[in-house]
Amino acid sequence: MDTQPCILFVDDDRDIRSLLAEYLDANGFRTLTAADGTGMWRILDSTRIDLIVLDLTLPGEDGLTLCRTLRARSNLPVIMLTARGEPLDRILGLEMGADDYMAKPFEPRELIARIRNVLRRTQALPPNLEPLNAKRLCFAGWILDLAARHLISPQNTVVMLSGAEFRLLKIFLEHPNRVLNRDQLLNLTHGRDADPFDRSIDLQVSRLRQKLGEDAKVPMLLKTVRNEGYVLATPVSVEK
Known part of the structure; x- marks a missing residue:
């Protein structure tokens, strides 16, 4: 081989x-x-x-x-x-x-x-889904449109995402129910290693929670795992 x-x-x-x-x-x-x-x-x-x-x-x-x-x-x-x-x-x-x-x-x-x-x-990243030949990723009533690069809410409202927010959410959706630490998230979204004082991922997660209408104190979708990282705590389906 x-x-x-x-x-x-x-x-x-x-x-x-x-x-x-x-x-x-x-x-x-x-x-x-x-x-x-x-x-x-x-x-x-x-x-x-x-x-x-x-x-x-x-x-x-x-x-x-x-x-x-x-x-x-x-x-x-x-x-x-x-x-x-x-x-x-x-x-x-x-x-x-x-x-x-x-x-x-x-x-x-x-x-x-x-x-x-x-x-x-x-x-070095954890195993993820096979490369997706997908048009949309669906989770908890939400839809991430991969071609248009925006979110569609359960109320069928379009929610615009920045490039960084789109990449980060796509990574979470391709690794559902897996804890991803800041190093892994920075590597996947920005192609660089984390600085000990770099809080950009935390800021982006906070912004994504706002776009998803999450309660910052008790988020149900993007959850914080203490001393480990973040996890998207919901199943994900693929529309091709």
């Missing part, structure tokens, strides 16, 4: 694809390449991939659009690449669900380190 992580590198520059694939293969990875979104989806439909390195600027659908569509289907790790080093690009990439971000030109050794770091984080 092949235990080498399989990396899909998506970039429209043939020379970069060739050079990076050779470098990754020489450093313990199995590498496939694609020049655009069409090629990326073709490979994903036929091959098990462990991580995607995705260029932002591509012919046809750009990297941001592809990343957003991918995030609605699975939790496959994504490292975004761009020739533009603008902070807005990085923010947009992370908002679309990228696990990490690098600006071109980059040092190949740094990319290797980032790939290994993202794989280490994601492989």
